[in-house]
Amino acid sequence: MKLDRRNFIGSSAAIAAALTAPTVMASGKPRVVVVGGGAGGATAARYIAKDSKGAIDVTLVEPTRSYYTCFFSNLYIGGFRTLDSIGHSYGNLATEYGINVVHDWAVGIDRGAKTVSLAGGSTLNYDRLILSPGIDFIDGSVEGWTINAQNKMPHAYKAGSQTELLKAQIEAMPQGGIFAMVAPPNPYRCPPGPYERISMTAHLLKAKNPTAKIIVADPKPKFSKMGLFQEGWGNHYSGMIDWIGSEFGGGNVSVDPDAMTVTIDGEVTKVDACNVIPAMKAGRICEIAGITEGNWAPVSGHTMQSRIDENIHVLGDASAQGDMPKSGYSANSQAKVAAMAVRGALTGSKVFPAKFSNTCWSLIDTNDGVKVGATYEATDEKIAKIDGFVSKTGEAADLRKATYEESIGWYSGITADMFS
Amino acid sequence: MPCHLKGILTAIVCFFYSGLVYSAEIELPAEILNIVGDPEYGEYLASDCKTCHKVEGSAPGVPSIIGVSKRDIIIALHEYKQKVRKNPVMQMMAKRLSNEEIAALAAYFEGLN
Numbered sequence: 001m002k003l004d005r006r007n008f009i010g011s012s013a014a015i016a017a018a019l020t021a022p023t024v025m026a027s028g029k030p031r032v033v034v035v036g037g038g039a040g041g042a043t044a045a046r047y048i049a050k051d052s053k054g055a056i057d058v059t060l061v062e063p064t065r066s067y068y069t070c071f072f073s074n075l076y077i078g079g080f081r082t083l084d085s086i087g088h089s090y091g092n093l094a095t096e097y098g099i100n101v102v103h104d105w106a107v108g109i110d111r112g113a114k115t116v117s118l119a120g121g122s123t124l125n126y127d128r129l130i131l132s133p134g135i136d137f138i139d140g141s142v143e144g145w146t147i148n149a150q151n152k153m154p155h156a157y158k159a160g161s162q163t164e165l166l167k168a169q170i171e172a173m174p175q176g177g178i179f180a181m182v183a184p185p186n187p188y189r190c191p192p193g194p195y196e197r198i199s200m201t202a203h204l205l206k207a208k209n210p211t212a213k214i215i216v217a218d219p220k221p222k223f224s225k226m227g228l229f230q231e232g233w234g235n236h237y238s239g240m241i242d243w244i245g246s247e248f249g250g251g252n253v254s255v256d257p258d259a260m261t262v263t264i265d266g267e268v269t270k271v272d273a274c275n276v277i278p279a280m281k282a283g284r285i286c287e288i289a290g291i292t293e294g295n296w297a298p299v300s301g302h303t304m305q306s307r308i309d310e311n312i313h314v315l316g317d318a319s320a321q322g323d324m325p326k327s328g329y330s331a332n333s334q335a336k337v338a339a340m341a342v343r344g345a346l347t348g349s350k351v352f353p354a355k356f357s358n359t360c361w362s363l364i365d366t367n368d369g370v371k372v373g374a375t376y377e378a379t380d381e382k383i384a385k386i387d388g389f390v391s392k393t394g395e396a397a398d399l400r401k402a403t404y405e406e407s408i409g410w411y412s413g414i415t416a417d418m419f420s
Numbered sequence: 421m422p423c424h425l426k427g428i429l430t431a432i433v434c435f436f437y438s439g440l441v442y443s444a445e446i447e448l449p450a451e452i453l454n455i456v457g458d459p460e461y462g463e464y465l466a467s468d469c470k471t472c473h474k475v476e477g478s479a480p481g482v483p484s485i486i487g488v489s490k491r492d493i494i495i496a497l498h499e500y501k502q503k504v505r506k507n508p509v510m511q512m513m514a515k516r517l518s519n520e521e522i523a524a525l526a527a528y529f530e531g532l533n
């Protein structure tokens with residue numbers, strides 16, 4: 001064929017179009033797209049690919065090459081873990097299970113056409129879509145703080161560079177300096193997370209900066225494992241931590257990142273490091289998909305299917321499901337129920353009644369671990385708590401040490417269950 | 421019989437705590453031990469175990485449950501269910517399992533050995 005200019009332009013435009021928007025070809029196999037490669041998404045992708053043994057095409061969309069777990073990121077701040085030890089790659093999901101791992105952002109969802117469009121310009125077709133994008137922050141929820149200020153006042157509530165930054169700022173505090181935390185209102189990811197962070201910050205400061213002070217401005221009157229944390233703070237960090245709950249104006253707070261001040265109930269304090277954890281909502285892609293009500297995406301507990309679109313399952317922090325806390329363990333548990341439901345719908349495999357569980361371990365100081373856990377079942381209305389337990393105050397040191405060691409085993413187990 | 425009434429060694433094993441060491445603290449009737457479990461259902465139920473227990477290798481703090489005999493798994497889970505073994509996570513997980521579900525789990529895990 002003679003290549004005339006017109007032909008050339010035509011074909012290169014066609015190639016360019018194919019490169020920027022390569023709609024995945026129908027392979028005949030049912031297709032599942034998973035958005036978000038965290039605790040919910042990585043687990044769901046892995047279980048669907050593993051258990052369907054090639055009968056389902058699984059694509060995982062995740063922008064980051066390394067997933068830094070928020071779980072144990074507080075232990076990194078405390079000096080109990082390295083940052084490397086909480087980073088995980090997606091290589092095994094591709095090589096072991098044939099998952100198509102696409103490092104990109106999902107930016108649009110067309111529920112009618114059943115397509116996901118990516119920031120890079122491509123489009124993916126799905127028969128079932130799983131959204132597990134975690135959380136985003138609610139603009140304006142802490143007066144004076146925006147995402148532009150996250151370098152001066154890090155949230156460190158999505159792990160990685162933010163966590164490194166917060167740790168570096170705590171370490172750089174002058175002797176006797178002040179660390180402040182603005183704690184988030186309910187519901188938010190990891191109910192004990194802010195208080196484990198306070199414990200780990202105190203642990204770090206106690207060794208290097210023992211006269212430093214910690215102030216927590218909290219919009220809540222009480223918090224997860226409160227008795228256990230307060231007992232532990234008294235035992236290990238006496239006089240260091242001042243927790244100001246909502247009854248004492250802890251919810252009436254604003255910050256000035258340039259001046260490095262925090263104003264709590266009218267009283268201005270100059271601080272040396274400040275961790276602002278804003279109010280949260282479902283990862284933005286849920287809103288874009290049009291499946292949110294209020295800040296979260298409501299789902300059926302039987303299958304984790306969106307109550308608005310049955311071709312979409314929402315997992316983890318982004319979902320409004322009922323009684324489960326927003327935790328990595330919960331997201332992992334929900335992912336297995338969704339994976340079973342998706343396989344059942346697409347390949348006719350057996351579907352058993354949904355069962356869920358959760359346990360959240362927290363470290364207060366060296367070898368002083370505590371935990372809270374519960375089991376759950378699906379009712380038509382929600383995921384409902386069946387039964388639970390929580391560590392007790394005054395427990396023996398060897399039991400607390402065993403609890404901490406158990407959390408190390410759990411971390412190793414859950415990350416293997418997501419990525420190995 | 422509760423742990424603390426047994427010999428000191430067993431008590432330590434029971435207390436520290438989730439180790440699937442066969443301690444035969446309870447007598448299970450043959451009809452429970454002999455239930456034929458559905459391994460497919462067991463595989464689904466076992467996904468709950470795998471959040472903490474690794475399938476390959478082991479980790480400190482959470483013992484491996486691979487390579488444990490079917491009988492020992494059944495007995496251990498019933499011991500947790502009856503609160504003879506002390507770990508609260510395992511007591512909670514075992515509490516909601518029926519005899520058939522325990523048999524299903526044991527059938528699945530036996531298949532991995």
Ligand SMILES: Cc1cc2nc3c(=O)[nH]c(=O)nc-3n(C[C@H](O)[C@H](O)[C@H](O)COP(=O)(O)OP(=O)(O)OC[C@H]3O[C@@H](n4cnc5c(N)ncnc54)[C@H](O)[C@@H]3O)c2cc1C
Pocket residue numbers: 035036037038039040041061062063064067069070071072073074104105106107132133134135156157158189190193194197283284285315316317318326327328329330331359360361
């Ligand atoms: C300090 C801290 C401590 C914690 N400790 C614990 C703990 O000890 N135990 C526990 O169980 N939980 C803990 N958690 C909670 C846990 O991290 C979360 O609940 C869990 O990660 C939720 O899983 P997920 O799948 O919903 O979201 P994530 O794990 O956050 O995963 C979401 C993923 O989606 C990706 N994503 C977002 N939007 C898009 C998009 N548009 N396109 C493509 N990808 C997208 C993100 O990059 C991210 O990787 C802790 C959290 C924090 C902050």
